[in-house]
Amino acid sequence: MKIGKLLFMAAAALLLVACQSAKEVPYMTNIDQIPTAALTAASTQAGDFTIKPGDMLQINVAGSNADAVRPFNKLQYLPTTETGSYTRNYGDVSSIYYLVDDNGNIDFPVLGKLHIKGMTKNSLEDYIASLLHPRYLNEKPSVECRIQNFRVFCIGDFNAPGVIQAANGRLNIIEAIAMCRDLTLQGRRDNLMLIRTDPSGQRYVKRINLNDANFITMPEFELQQNDILYVQPNESKARQSWSSPPQLAWGLGLLSTAMSVITFITVMAKK
CATH class of the missing domain: 3.10.560.10 (Outer membrane lipoprotein wza domain like)
Incomplete structure (x- = not known):
């Protein structure tokens, strides 16, 4: 009977350890x-990302008058001869994107050098729109900024x-x-x-x-x-990293636990 109780206590102890490990796995428990x-x-x-040096930005300026906003776009729109509409001229990557230099500046068409480091996406869009209207454009343009890298x-x-x-x-x-x-x-x-x-x-x-x-x-x-x-x-994997192969570490750990339980039961049974 005494040994049976000791076995029950040992099993309960192992179960508590397993439960504690299980509690560490779920996310957002509260x-x-x-x-x-x-x-x-x-x-x-x-x-709303924050702009930093090294960012590669695509900035598009749009409006109801395509001819009016065209000078402010790296992504140029070229007129077609058949319909009079406009098609995109993508060119190479450097002609489309704005690279934020180490000082946090970009070279923007017509406006020149703009210091934009630390701005958010939304604040940059509002900033460029305010520079263009009403000085260069009769209506407030739609400015869209995207980060490419x-x-x-x-x-x-x-x-x-x-x-x-x-x-x-x-x-x-x-x-x-x-x-x-x-x-x-x-x-x-x-x-x-x-x-x-x-x-x-x-x-x-x-x-x-x-x-x-x-x-x-x-x-x-x-x-x-x-x-x-x-x-x-976690600690168990960190310990396993010292052994090879991993199965050996797992087996030795299990054997060590079993030996500890047997030793504990034997000692307590003699008392």
Whole structure:
């Protein structure tokens, strides 16, 4: 009877360890506790990236009068001889995109050099529209800005780590994780590392707990171009990295646990 109780206690201890590990796997365990207002406020920040040196931008200026806005576009519209309408002349890449130089400037047609480092997508669109109307255009134009080299680097314990490219310049942490086919079971969900370079060129690290749903209300939830996401392995995988092959480490760990339980039962049975 005494040995039976000891076996039950040992099994219960192992079960508790397994349950603790299982608690570290789910995401956003407290999502129901996040106020709706906080979720709504976070969603309104989506898609407004911050411009930095090295960004490759496509900026289109449109209006009801195609001839009036044509000088302000790198993407030129050439008249067709048959219909009198306009077709796009794409040319090479350098003739379409604006490269933000190290000082945060671009050379814009007619307007010349513009300092745009630190601006957001929306603020740049409004800024260019204000420069064009009413000085050059009789009506306020429609300005659209897109980033062409938006990349996020995902390394560590993802199932499919790699470089993610977002054509529309929008990507959040959950989308990045999904595109990497989730974290491995050994990846730490309580300590996702986000490495970001701010517009001044300074790098900083933000640690994010994916188990806590509050991370979706953080400014860092919306990723910026050239962000780095690093998933650390948990302690069990870190220990396995010292052994080869992994199956050997798993077998030795299981054997060690079994021996510990047997020793514990034997000692207690003699008392």
